[in-house]
Amino acid sequence: PTMEDFLQPGNKQVAAGYVIYGSSTMLVYTTGRGVYGFTLDPSIGEFCLSHLNIVTPPDGAIYSINEGNYNHFPEGVKKYIEYCKQEDKPTKRPYSARYIGSLVSDFHRNLLKGGIFMYPPTASAPKGKLRLIYECNPIAFLAEQAGGIATDGKNRILDIQPESLHQRVPLYVGSKNMVQKLQEFL
Known part of the structure; x- marks a missing residue:
């Protein structure tokens, strides 16, 4: 190879x-x-x-992000987090913040129950922290096969042409409507 x-x-x-x-x-x-x-x-x-044939709910009530890095997130991500915390009965907000700190564990819960996992770029990791080829791509493939969405904020994860083996990208993945709503803020 x-x-x-x-x-x-x-x-x-x-x-x-x-x-x-x-x-x-x-x-x-x-x-x-x-x-x-x-x-x-x-x-x-x-x-x-x-x-059998897992389908992610198109909406969820959970957002997963390391809010300890909030001050270093892009402005659009900050605004989406504030949106998640606002009370709004028709959209079942506020959402619950659940962050295990493990991509697979957080993704697995959201896959089954509905939700969004976010790992945005920060000042110290401007290209993101998760690796495209062996972290983001497999999760994105699973998410899409279950009816969800995976993006780096601009591009579909599965369409990104890798430039290096350990290339890092931001990742937003989960319930279709939640990821689309986030993209409105980005």
Whole structure:
């Protein structure tokens, strides 16, 4: 293989997934035909289909972001966070802030319940902190297969042409309507 083999946009992926550990162990994956979850049954040592064709709700009530970096976020992200905190019964706001600090854990919860995960650029990481090829692309593929959206704020994550193996990008991913609303602020 050559470097060019690795530097392909995410829309060329054929599969993506993750394993999450907690009160149970779950494998979530896609091959481009929906998202499926398998939970480990320790009594037989096998993963059993537990979540058939996962669909992310188009709206959610959870936003996930490290608000400790609030002062360093772009102005549009700050305004969206304030929007999330405003009371508005028709849109079921204020939303709940839930941030585990683990991309997969935060994404997994939002995948199932609806929500948005945000990792914007900051002054110390102006290009973002998450890696395009092996963090953002797989999550974006899963999100889109479940009906969600993944963007860097301007571009669809899966359409970004990688320039380097460890290239970093901002990431906004989750429920379709929540990500679209964020984009209005950006």
